[in-house]
Amino acid sequence: MARRSFHLFVWSSVSLGLLILAASYLHITNGVFDMSVIDVAKTLLRINSNKEFDLVIFEFRLPRIVIAVLVGVGLGIAGVVLQGITRNGLADPGILGINAGAGAAVVIFMFFFQVRLIDSDMSSWLLIMMMPIFGFIGGTIAAALIFAFALRHGHLDMQRLILTGISINSGFGALSMYLSLKMNEKDFESAAVWMAGTIYNANWIFVIAMLPWLLILGFYIYKKAYLLDYFQLDEVNMTSLGIHVEKEKITLLLASVGLVSACVSVSGSIGFIGLMAPHIARQLVGIQHKYVMPISALIGAGLLILSDFIARTIFAPGELAVGIVVSIIGIPYFMYLLVKVKD
Template sequence: MHNKKLKYSFVIILLLILIFLAFYLHLTNGMFDISVIEIFQTLFSLNDNEKFRLVIFEFRLPRIIISILIGIGLSVSGLFLQGITKNELADPGILGINSGAGAAIMMYMYFINFKASASDGSNFLNIFSMPIFGFIGGFLAALIILIFSKNNKKMDMQRLILTGIAVNSGFSAISMLFSMKMNASDFEFAAVWQAGSIYNANWTFIYMMLPWIIILSVYLYKKVHLLDYFQLEESSIVSLGIDLDKEKRKLLFSCVGLISACVCVAGNIGFIGLMAPHIARQLVGIKHRKLMPITILVGVLLLILSDFIAKTIFAPSELAVGIVISIIGIPYFIYLLYRS
């Protein structure tokens, strides 16, 4: 028991150190390099250099913070989707929930004329309305998947994946249809957004995401013990006095809320919800109360590192972070598919 606690503490400390290093690299490196001393001077207003203030407070810090929030949201939703469906290949992107939320947000952008210039955070009301529409789209995608993946009133895992792929393709086509109707500048913004990008991060998007991520993550942490019970047979779960369908619906709605908040800011970033829980299980086992914090740390680390690679590998040009994660995630998904 003592060795297990020691190992768990070691894993947490190691991940925190790696996250700190990734944070440091992201903050100090880019097209405009800044030393640690200059960062501290700027953060504590000991330096009046406006160029440093602009780079740190308007570009890099918002981008890192949004990476952290998206890492939390996608990794937690991935962990719960895998627990609810009892399928280790479940992921918000693979199941089509990302695409459902993205299609609804794309329609929202089109009908309210959400211009690319509004992505700077100036249109406060429209930005704060986006997650609601994303939630509706994500919920619709989840509902379709749940209806068509059932076989004799039980969830068929093979049907689940196939339905998710179909839903993903369908909603992606809807997103493409509406993006093609936009003018040139907004189409360019929509195309980059769909690929999964956080280059336009700003404080307004952070304020929009925070309530969704904090409230829903805390709620799900209080419910995370249910995932241990969900691994049992349904008759055993019912005998424990757990209303299985009701609890699954609550957890699923919470996951859709997290995913919608992430998709609003960064578009369709896949595979974080797939990889983070699996890596965490390899590190600390399958008990979900301990697994959730490690999953969050792994997800945050993956997002910060991927975004750092996206902004530096082809500098001064930038890749969408979703592309970097897909390059890592697709081989990992094939490996899991082969293993299962």
């Protein structure tokens, strides 16, 4: 059984890796300014480099691909953690309101510091580096409220969890909208596009801002992946195994909130990745979280790269927010899961 799971993990990893490369190829070569594979290869290898190709690849398309990968990985891992500690297959950073809490904190930050994420440059790098911290505070407040209202006799009530998450999501969404309406015209445009979920203005500052969060928290969560297997047991059994249930639950939750906050701070609120990726991963490799987690991360990265490619090209030269494309894919999948859970 263990050998079969490992083989499935290897094959799934290789297949998803190839799909991500194919999606990246489409993303980097297609658009208003088309390029051939040879042009891209020469530019990347610095062979007869061209200023136009340098600008398109290094300033526009490559940062978008990297951000899409990082955000997809972060949301995929966070989704695995939330579904694992709540034992609820419908748990997702967006549905539970963590995205909205982190987003509201970032909108507050944008409101007071007048940071325009769709028009940022090197002069605002310090403010951009601070944004994940504000997002983490907002996400933590949202998570604390959700779990406080969902606790019943010291245990999480799954029905309350989902209902509370939806309420918190609506409340923080309303707060974000209210603050954005108080902004001036340019700041409002920036906030509205960002809230829809976008990596339109991805740049290397955003990569640097979220990379430490992803590396540190992602590594920590993966080291604790085995605990998510135990979380599927009754809490009494976990305690008998010497596991500090509440302590581990809180640390894993805070780590996942940190990941979500870093993602939200650079891409806005992108829902459903954290819902879909873990389910697809479990269908591919089984229920062992040491395999589910990296596969979910790869699926999240692939989904977001493909979604951003569709968002960038379907209405070219105009552009659709990637969060809308992900929602178009995710809402039918969410309905399917609801029907499946009901059955």
